[in-house]
Amino acid sequence: MSISRLIPVLFAALALATVAFAQDELPAGAGKETFRKMCTTCHGTEGIVRSKMSKERWATIVDDMLSRGAKGTDEEIDQVVEYLAANFSKKLNVNKATASDFTALGLTADEAQAIIKYRVEQGSVKDFEALAKAPGVAAEKVAALKGRLEF
Numbered sequence: 001m002s003i004s005r006l007i008p009v010l011f012a013a014l015a016l017a018t019v020a021f022a023q024d025e026l027p028a029g030a031g032k033e034t035f036r037k038m039c040t041t042c043h044g045t046e047g048i049v050r051s052k053m054s055k056e057r058w059a060t061i062v063d064d065m066l067s068r069g070a071k072g073t074d075e076e077i078d079q080v081v082e083y084l085a086a087n088f089s090k091k092l093n094v095n096k097a098t099a100s101d102f103t104a105l106g107l108t109a110d111e112a113q114a115i116i117k118y119r120v121e122q123g124s125v126k127d128f129e130a131l132a133k134a135p136g137v138a139a140e141k142v143a144a145l146k147g148r149l150e151f
């Protein structure tokens with residue numbers, strides 16, 4: 001093959017490599033493939049992943065996208081909202097959050113109170129390891145919230 005014939009091939013390969021790279025930047029998670037399927041037909045993911053929103057805001061955005069023509073089953077829609085909320089949410093500061101901030105993340109009212117009590121006792125909670133030691137809060141629940149909390 002002559003060089004002039006090879007150039008378009010090289011460009012095509014480069015373009016594919018770029019797409020593959022961009023896709024791999026999406027965080028892993030249950031809804032990743034569904035998200036890619038539902039949300040990349042009209043625009044790229046850059047504008048989406050730059051946003052940091054609460055789960056409620058994401059649900060509203062996804063509703064808006066559905067009204068613009070995005071397609072998915074109820075199950076897929078839930079998955080995408082969960083995926084967006086888990087990966088592109090404003091993180092909650094464990095040392096500043098209120099009880100209702102914690103319950104909005106899925107902790108029980110008792111667990112929320114337990115964290116607040118622990119936080120007061122300790123002065124502040126430094127990291128996940130410290131949080132996992134809080135009495136009255138299941139360590140696996142803390143682990144599940146890793147992407148959503150900061151200190």
Ligand code: HEC
Nearest residue numbers: 038039040041042047048051061062065068069070071080
């Ligand atoms: C059928 C086409 C289509 C699909 C599929 C689609 N969008 Fe959009 N999206 C749009 C259009 C059109 C805009 C620009 C809206 C505007 O400028 O007001 C947009 C804009 C956005 C924005 C920026 C909006 C804002 O308010 O700043 C976000 C975030 C977004 N889309 C998220 C998503 C997500 C998440 C999905 C998958 C559930 C999705 N989009 C699927 C058409 C689509």
